[in-house]
Amino acid sequence: MKYHSLKMEEVNDTMRHLWNKTYQGTDIDGIKIRSDVEGGASKRSYNYRVVMTKDQVEMDMRGRCSAGQKMLASIIIRLALSDSFGQNCGILALDEPTNALDVENIDALAESLVDIINERKNHSNFQLIIITHDENFLRKLGQSDVMEYYWRVSRDSRQKSVIERQRFR
Secondary structure: OOHHHHHHHHHHHHHHHHHHHHHHOOOOOOEEEEEEEEEEOOOOEEEEEEEEEEEEEEEEEEOOOOHHHHHHHHHHHHHHHHHHOOOOOOEEEOOOOEEEEEOHHHHHHHHHHHHHHHHHOOOOOEEEEEOOOHHHHHHHHHOOOOOOEEEEEOOOOOOOOOEEEEOOO
């Protein structure tokens, strides 16, 4: 129980930091994972839910937020969980992280990822994998001088996949 409480506190601290650093709206101050204990002393289980806070009032996020807020919360939760539980795993993989985000939150996400890259670039096992169709997001990451190149996947005239290594300009 103590380990669970400590880890939940650690995850929520990381989420608070990342949310405040990334989210550009004013309608949500932060997000947390709440865990409710179910079952007796011998059979404990937890019911987890994501809540948002505004002026120290908590509300469940489910059904109360936009698609962009859900997407950003999802990314932040995954980052916080990986920081707390995957400390020896240096791979960060994001699939279409800008989907449903507005321009301000895309820019803030790019800045947050740049900060994460700068914090972890000296770790020998750090790798960042981003799958995106968002050229502007990719350009923002490239302008920050934290990445040297990216891989572009396209199709040739016979519809065969072509993978090319490209440098940021």
